[in-house]
Amino acid sequence: xxxxxxxxxxxxxxxxxxxxxxxxxxxxxxxxxxxxxxxxxxxxxxxxxxxxxxxxxxxxxxxxxxxxxxxxxxxxxxxxxxxxxxxxxxxxxxxxxxxxxxxxxxxxxxxxxxxxxxxxxxxxxxxxxxxxxxxxxxxxxxxxxxxxxxxxxxxxxxxxxxxxxxxxxxxxxxxxxxxxxxxxxxxxxxxxxxxxxxxxxxxxxxxxxxxxxxxxxxxxxxxxxxxxxxxxxxxxxxxxxxxxxxxxxxxxxxxxxxxxxxxxxxxxxxxxxxxxxxxxxxxxxxxxxxxxxxxxxxxxxxxxxxxxxxxxxxxxxxxxxxxxxxxxxxxxxxxxxxxxxxxxxxxxxxxxxxxxxxxxxxxxxxxxxxxxxxxxxxxxxxxxxxxxxxxxxxxxxxxxxxxxxxxxxxxxxxxxxxxxxxxxxxxxxxxxxxxxx
Ligand SMILES: *Cc1c(COP(=O)(O)O)cnc(C)c1O
Numbered sequence: 001x002x003x004x005x006x007x008x009x010x011x012x013x014x015x016x017x018x019x020x021x022x023x024x025x026x027x028x029x030x031x032x033x034x035x036x037x038x039x040x041x042x043x044x045x046x047x048x049x050x051x052x053x054x055x056x057x058x059x060x061x062x063x064x065x066x067x068x069x070x071x072x073x074x075x076x077x078x079x080x081x082x083x084x085x086x087x088x089x090x091x092x093x094x095x096x097x098x099x100x101x102x103x104x105x106x107x108x109x110x111x112x113x114x115x116x117x118x119x120x121x122x123x124x125x126x127x128x129x130x131x132x133x134x135x136x137x138x139x140x141x142x143x144x145x146x147x148x149x150x151x152x153x154x155x156x157x158x159x160x161x162x163x164x165x166x167x168x169x170x171x172x173x174x175x176x177x178x179x180x181x182x183x184x185x186x187x188x189x190x191x192x193x194x195x196x197x198x199x200x201x202x203x204x205x206x207x208x209x210x211x212x213x214x215x216x217x218x219x220x221x222x223x224x225x226x227x228x229x230x231x232x233x234x235x236x237x238x239x240x241x242x243x244x245x246x247x248x249x250x251x252x253x254x255x256x257x258x259x260x261x262x263x264x265x266x267x268x269x270x271x272x273x274x275x276x277x278x279x280x281x282x283x284x285x286x287x288x289x290x291x292x293x294x295x296x297x298x299x300x301x302x303x304x305x306x307x308x309x310x311x312x313x314x315x316x317x318x319x320x321x322x323x324x325x326x327x328x329x330x331x332x333x334x335x336x337x338x339x340x341x342x343x344x345x346x347x348x349x350x351x352x353x354x355x356x357x358x359x360x361x362x363x364x365x366x367x368x369x370x371x372x373x374x375x376x377x378x379x380x381x382x383x384x385x386x387x388x389x390x391x392x393x394x395x396x397x398x399x400x401x402x403x404x405x406x407x408x409x410x411x412x413x414x415x416x417x418x419x420x421x422x423x424x425x426x427x428x429x430x431x432x433x434x435x436x437x
Pocket of ligand 1: 140142143146147148200375380400401
């Protein structure tokens, strides 16, 4: 129990009530970061398009204000003046500075959003299954074994990441929201699809829900024999670890995790960590220990983001610390083709180098991680390397997941392109079409 004693001061100081900060606090916070008036205005302009929300823990325990705005955690949560095309930012800044009517600002922001590919990889058209009377709100089913569910009460987060690929969910574009609250319908769908062995609660962040609400979603699933695992996608360990330590429902939540194990299923806690600093506070160590004590397995994942974690040392350090704390590194993702992708994208060739450089110097125990992986329309595509074959420089790739499961694990080739940032930028090598075309 020494761990608990050591952690006690940090836990107490972090044990305050959750307090969110939103766009209305931006001017005050960017002033603290040392930004001048024009940059503060441009930041607010970007925040009319993309969501902004953070909290007291991120502000006081994670951000290094002396290094802001270059600090990686600052960049992880704060809109940046140059994240969007300069003429868009100029137009929105102008509207804000002459205090244009709300509706006019919102219309201009909406127009910018629509040019940012708000729902990538055919999420709205291709992944939402029809069942019974029609589509099931909040359910996506892309790969045979796993359904994604977006519980209505889980469609926000303790803080938003600037690079979020689900950003469109959080900015009040009603027709872009995915969310469901009909647990009976979810159960019926799973029962009608015996190939489904795993359900992934996602959002938003499933851990924004209080225990009684999450229990209403999870409990009816515990008696479904076909389910082997219940997954929870969450950034709470990074943004609000108090959820498992000092929040009023902490004990009840951990008990719910335990019950998933008692029902013979694995509670797979899919933790999003972007930067090693998120692992430093002692309250995180304590939260990890408590979650693991329930029998849950914590797996870790994050995208590779320019100016935040595009450095092999950052990934090497994250994977080692995660493994030391008993977590299992799972995925390194490529930033998706949506929102401010132009700003955050790392070319695939460079992403592969970052991955390999970080991966070659960790113990085998951390080499459970896979990547860099693109969650693209046909599936999750991993960049395995770069080779010279028959006098041609090529990318070697494979599907980790695919709509067509026959293609999983089979290598394929694309012409090398140092600038390519996404699957759509690649051309097949040695053949006319890619295997899924
Ligand atoms: C990543 C993903 C999953 C889960 O894939 P795993 O490889 O099993 O982690 C399921 N559905 C969708 C749509 C996904 O993008």
